[in-house]
Amino acid sequence: MKRERKSRVWMPLDNAALIFPAIRRKNWNNVFRESVTLKEDIDPALLQQAVDELMPRFPSFYLRLRRGVFWYYLEEVSAPPRIQEDYAYPLTFMTRREMGRCCFRVLYFRNRIALEFFHVLSDGGGAMTFLKTLTAHYVSLRYGIKIPSTDGVLDASETPNPGELEDSFQRFAADHAAFCPEAEAYRLPGRRELGRFLHLITGVVPGEDLHALAHGYGCTVTVLLAAIMAECVLTIQTEALPKKRQKPVKITIPVDLRRLFPSRTLRNFALTVNPGVDPRLGSYTLQELCDTFTHQLAAEITPQRMAGRIAENVEPQRNRLLKAVPILLKTPVMRAVYNRRGERLGCLNVSNLGVQKLPEAMAPFVDRMEFIIGVQYSYPNNCSVVTYGGVTLINMIRSTQSPELERRFFSRLVELGVPVSIEANEEAR
């Protein structure tokens, strides 16, 4: 009997993902990590089974990166990725060869399941859905219970909805681009760590206290954290540079566009905004920083404005002339534009995934959820935040040796009356 050969699923990169293969270097690329810590140790065989069984449900994740003549594209993997034991530090470098096999990895260590994604696949929001569904599937295999498909957990037996696979940037782009030249931001100093070791300092903070503090300043938790971060960066800059050589201090905040537009995509659908202040114009109190950040974000994060910014990004992708430029020429140009603009608009990211919830049946098995973004190529620090079970985890990652920013940031939180517990991944060798 002749076996019918199934053609492989493939898809072009979404609009935001186009940049990531172009800007990766021999020692850096844009990878982020999401993990859950369960109450009991992980059973690797069952975890592998869960990873294997979810492949039909998440066709936009089980993909590998390939290069065409004009564009990169994503192609279905031949087999689900093998799970691996976690490394000594998060977000170890993902080589081109590894991306050519699969663009995400599944890691486990004791009672923790971690997923590390190359950013071409998805953003924090989409990846969280995948992680929750994978964890739910693992828990149901391990403990034989049925987990309902609520709170971001998808039904593993369903066929994927076409809306989950769409490039929402194309659908929601405005007719006219919103063009907004921005000033360059200050770049944090620091001597790079030898090798590729990334230092991670996690601040464990009671979510309620943080929320109450933000409420006191009349802003959201994201704005409060960004404002405190800006305050610390301002101090560092003041100590390092005379006033006339100082630059604006701006914090890059990713915005999940699923909250603004009716999209259910699991692929990239986020943009960043860069609220900030110029230290040459005077000094700022924390209250003033919170206020100005709140207003800047409110002015920027509207559906109309975001649609205009999406249009700005989508326009070159739709240009017929540019489409026909071979990838070998496109890549260096994209990289040059990114070097000139992409990373210079913010001092560091403060990426907040918000409050995560899990179905009630599953919550007793889960201890904590973590979200870690890698460092950018040119700026050495980054910060990512997620809240689960009333606990907010503030992960500060850095590629430099000195924890100066972390020290100032967490000490400031303590000063403001928020109790902070610190965990660090010290280098063992």
Place this chain on the structure above:
Amino acid sequence: MYCVRCGVKLQDGVKACPLCATPVWCPETGEGEPAATYSDRYPIISRQKRLTVMASLTVVLLAAMVACFSIAYNTTGRMGWSFYVIVSTAAFYFIFLLPFWFRDPHPMIFVPVAFLSLCLLLLLISGYTGGRWFLTFALPLTAILAALTIGSIALFRYVKGGTIFITGGLLLLIGGSCMLAEFFEHLTFGTAMFTWSIYAAVVFGLFGTFLILAGIIRPLREYLDRQFFL
């Protein structure tokens, strides 16, 4: 257990605060190791692939040089044309391939090495052909090029800011170098002095002066910034 300096709570068993490195001493918990949050598995960062490629390229080039020499020697009994192939290949190797042996090649080392190799190549060819153009033409020209290249790399690398002045100054120097080059051409080959180089010098000179002026006159610089930003 809290850090006395930062006020943050620390994990049991840590010896120093991860934020400020203040030593922690707590008589109640005693000596113990904190529970590791990560495994001790390090990724293997191999430079094996690049070294293998470099080694095989070296072997292939060496083999090609030996083959050329033996063919030329067997057919004509002399080195003949194989001399040019061998010295050019060697120069190519030192100029373009040598830096790839190293993980982080420093331009201030490898650019001078490249120019030295180029100089040596020209000296050998000049000597082999009996040409009398090395000392008065090839050497000064290479030296000028080397000085310009190394100087601009050093300035762009180590001087912060002032890009517009550096670029302007370099353009002026390039204009001047064109005239020098034609002067050496005249000295060696007896051609007419300053026929083409004067045009090049004027164009480079105008651009260079314009840039330096733009650096001095702030409104002009800001206008250019607005017009040409990417």
